[in-house]
Amino acid sequence: MSDNKLSVISLVSIGQHPSSGRARRAEQDGRAVELGLKLAGDNLSVLHAGEQPEHVSKQTALRSYLGMGLSELTLLEMSSDADAALVIAEHLTDHNNDIILTGVRSESGESSGMLPYLLAEKLGLAMVTSVADILSVDKTNNRAEVLQALPRGQRRKLTVELPFIASVDMAATVGRQSAFGPAKRGDITALESANIDDVQAQSWQVSTAKKRPKRLKIVKAKTAADRFKAATAKASGGGGKVVHGVEESAQAIFDLLVEERMI
């Protein structure tokens, strides 16, 4: 599968641990790099847009991608409040990448999940969301077969025209463990980029997430007797259909399964 001519790029970011808040390799970006390594092997290029990391923990987090077996990582330098989508789009216009891999949404910042969509529009590419795997890439016919992750553990097969952008879901293969030596040895090539400020975001107020209130079960009963009944009654579907006999029962269940598209 590792076609030598195929050029794949994975976009990575510095993640944030959900409970400690410590900088780490972002879960979905790790998966995007893993998928890229499967498709392109050593030819995979990896891009990060952000500030030159000053803090050690951020440097370690960024270098942990190199520890997955990459020799080089490109760092597109921009200030922390710049609009990453525009900066990356400008950088990628003159690289003719076949496949661009990202995570579904970032673990820091606005994490709106808009980046792959904006890139797809700016570069005029197709966009596939929540990818679990890329099954095959046919460069002669300009087509790729993609496995999309759906809710409830289901998978859908799609074909998509090359070049395309795919956002990688948590259902994809977990990123391999980062090795310390390669992470230290790998090169980070910093590139200057045009600074495009995100003006809208400057007026927003950012605070620590509040716990969302739990929705109360409101009983709209007008009498005490109704409220009592609502609080004590057992769950009941209220007049479900009852069928007797083997043949009729099997037919009724079969019809229901067909109606619900389960078989």
Added chain:
Amino acid sequence: MSELFRRDPRAQWIARNRLHPLHQALSVGPVYGPSGLLRKNLHIIGFIGPNGLKRIDRSGASGGMDGGSRRSATAASAVVLPLHQIAEPAFYVLVVLDLVSGRLNGHDKDTLGLAQQLANRDSGGGAVVAVAFGELKDQSLDTAGVDRLIHLQGNAYQDYNPEQRCDDLKHIVEQLKPQQILLPDSINGGGDLGRRLAVKIGERPACGVWKLNDDSIVCRASAGLRDITKPLTKLMLVMEECYEPVSETRHESIGLEKSTLSLVNNKLSDHGKISVDPNAIPLAEAGFILSGGNGISDWPQFHHAASVLGATEGASRVAVDDGNMPRERQVGATGTWVTAQVYIAVGISGAIQHMQGIGQCDKVVAINTDEGCDMVKRADLSAIGDSSEILTRLVEMVEQRQQQNNEGVVNE
């Protein structure tokens, strides 16, 4: 009004006391027929008590005489909610529904609730337009808060075609010029479609909106670690429970005619769902569960049925304790809380812990020998009979259907 009959002791006392100044006004005089005979309507004597039995109040009969008719009238009117009509909408609020398997889910209803709030706040006068793609089985659109409906259907919409849907939405937005566009920020398609639309119409969306304060909204950011407060935007992708669903009004849900839609050149094409091993899906998120309990004698047949139906296997606690199923397959309060779309309970009578575990399921099917058990009361469809016979017949039917489908493919 309550349906329960309530005694009014004061009125009864007035009816007994002929010296009371209100006695004349309260007591209804005797009725005489055309021939001058005294008529007594025996049917209106007494009232139906709370346990369904007829009761005759001999204590002076105050409100009991006409109570029966009054109660039945209130019972009929209690069901009908007031109709909220918008004849000339001042503006539109557009909602794109997810419609998982053709029905509104909780997320859709919350989104519609928020849309109604946006349409009716301040001076109001806005109408909520719902856009539905593909199959629409739900009958409760009016009570969920849909004023106008745009239903796009056809063969193309049965598959995953986000580019076509996004293009249709763009046309609808250009036509109606809605003040706000709301989509559920879900993995069932709303999140994807909303982001595509945002890029297409060049509007910056607010994602993960979970609260509305007057003119600002609160969004979840940084994968759940931060909250961003920003001014109200045109396009919003809202989270579940962002607002209370509509519950007190009925809406018209009038169909709007759609403009001629152009077909777009799709870069994506759908090749359908591929079969996954049902037992590899975590029980909590499985969509179709076949669950076995104490009533099953033939376990190999149960496993065979599950594999033919393509259902994830579940079990009641008894089946697990007896060693017929592994512990991680247990459904219920002490096991896994499941959210299946179809849950088939074979030989499970329905302990309260088990019923709690299946509280989120849409359609429950019970196969049981005992018609009086709790599972049959909860189930949408109950099959009374021997479980192994019914399962055998069901498996035969499904295999027959699969064979027919395969032959159809070969013939084509």
